[in-house]
Amino acid sequence: MFKHIESIIYYLDFSISTFQLTMRLIFFLKNTFILHFTFSLFVLPTSSWSQQTSFKIDEERIELQLKRLSLFGMNEKGGNDRVAFSDYDLEARAYLTTYLTELGLDVTVDAAGNLLARKAGKNPDLKPIAFGSHIDAVPNGGHYDGDVGVIGAIEVLETLIENKIETAHPLELIIFSNEEGAIFGSRAIAGKIDEETLEGKTASGYTNGEGILRLGGNPEKVMEVKRTQDDLHAFLELHIEQGNILHKNKIDIGVVEGIVGLNWWDVEITGKTNHAGTTPMNDRQDAMLAAAQFVLAVNDIVTEMEGAQVGTVGRINAFPGAPNVIPGKVVASLELRDLDAEKITLLFNQISKKAIAIGEETNTEFTFIPLDATAAPALTDTRIQEIIRQNAAQLGYTHKTMPSGAGHDAQDMAVITPTGMIFVPSVNGISHAPDEYSSPEAIAKGVNVLLLSILSLDTTDFK
Ligand code: HGY
Ligand code: MN
Ligand code: MN
Numbered sequence: 001m002f003k004h005i006e007s008i009i010y011y012l013d014f015s016i017s018t019f020q021l022t023m024r025l026i027f028f029l030k031n032t033f034i035l036h037f038t039f040s041l042f043v044l045p046t047s048s049w050s051q052q053t054s055f056k057i058d059e060e061r062i063e064l065q066l067k068r069l070s071l072f073g074m075n076e077k078g079g080n081d082r083v084a085f086s087d088y089d090l091e092a093r094a095y096l097t098t099y100l101t102e103l104g105l106d107v108t109v110d111a112a113g114n115l116l117a118r119k120a121g122k123n124p125d126l127k128p129i130a131f132g133s134h135i136d137a138v139p140n141g142g143h144y145d146g147d148v149g150v151i152g153a154i155e156v157l158e159t160l161i162e163n164k165i166e167t168a169h170p171l172e173l174i175i176f177s178n179e180e181g182a183i184f185g186s187r188a189i190a191g192k193i194d195e196e197t198l199e200g201k202t203a204s205g206y207t208n209g210e211g212i213l214r215l216g217g218n219p220e221k222v223m224e225v226k227r228t229q230d231d232l233h234a235f236l237e238l239h240i241e242q243g244n245i246l247h248k249n250k251i252d253i254g255v256v257e258g259i260v261g262l263n264w265w266d267v268e269i270t271g272k273t274n275h276a277g278t279t280p281m282n283d284r285q286d287a288m289l290a291a292a293q294f295v296l297a298v299n300d301i302v303t304e305m306e307g308a309q310v311g312t313v314g315r316i317n318a319f320p321g322a323p324n325v326i327p328g329k330v331v332a333s334l335e336l337r338d339l340d341a342e343k344i345t346l347l348f349n350q351i352s353k354k355a356i357a358i359g360e361e362t363n364t365e366f367t368f369i370p371l372d373a374t375a376a377p378a379l380t381d382t383r384i385q386e387i388i389r390q391n392a393a394q395l396g397y398t399h400k401t402m403p404s405g406a407g408h409d410a411q412d413m414a415v416i417t418p419t420g421m422i423f424v425p426s427v428n429g430i431s432h433a434p435d436e437y438s439s440p441e442a443i444a445k446g447v448n449v450l451l452l453s454i455l456s457l458d459t460t461d462f463k
Contacts, residue, residue, distance in 0.1 A: 065151045079142065085204040085212075090214060113214075129458065131153050131237065132150060134150070149239050234460075238446050240423070255385050262407045264373045264374060268366070269291050274326045285363045380420050
């Protein structure tokens, strides 16, 4: 019954007034009843589908779980505002913690705010196989980026538990903290954060240090979460592609060969605030005018160079920000991505040189402040790529080996352990937007490949 109520509510065409009412009702139902009825709602279909296994993940359960997760932070535009460290993030984590605990997993939060759920293996001396993703979203983002990897990983664990399958290695689900704002949790595990990272402001308004405290982490002990290759057997991440290669070419599975590096800067442009009516056009130090030229210059420099690199100015604020005041200051962002870290440096050098020239022309000054939200380019493990390809083929799924233009927790995990990534198609390649979508069938294929690949890793010796 409750499943039906929730589904009906989910499909209601939200208006702002009904929206708030609906969210309250859902929250009430969720906290009061639904968790207790979870197990009676599901029927796990089993069928023989490969020589290796005689059980199968549950597509409907994945769909329902994704819908449930989407409610934490869903806004009136149909997008998701579950930015890292927000109340929505906390509520979603509380929900998943209860769910994972009820599955009988050992659930903990590490000092970096990563949520961990462990299933013991037959041989406790073996290193764990880790897998997971993130549940934080960009502001007004979609409901699939990160969520698919987390819900898919939970489904794998639930399928193994229901079918009483024990792996030799312990299994460890990781729900990383603040992927979108600073790739925080995975970088902490890779040992790539410092005091400056803790002080970085995030979209929630909290710093990373304040934020992880809200998640149950501990900023003072955050360096202790660092792990090495001695601590993990391998890492796998299932994710939506966020581009349009798989969907357009009707390919089921992407086998990620490498993940782009990404660097962020705050770009501060200083001019002079003055009266917009009395200051002649030739006597202005307009920081916004300089910013406009800067945005065009970034686009020109990035597109003129050969290759697949990308550059974006995605945020811009003018100060004081009034129609009748010449902006004396602008703070913008600059993001550069490529599979080659040297290319990023080359592009940045050209952009900063051009910025000096724009500053001279417009009588303004540019300052670039590197933000500690940077991930290095990473290649995935070729042996794991092959495992993913073989399992996709065994299931009769088409696959393509491809790079990732989006950043992922996997790129930091790749520094410390053999790592692989499985992509599923994003309809029309839309992501970081409310209409991000991947079909239940497409996601189920990715989860099936994840399940088989974890079982393959269990019998793989990486030495
Ligand atoms: O921005 C990214 O590429 C990732 O989705 N965090
Ligand atoms: Mn994202
Ligand atoms: Mn993501």
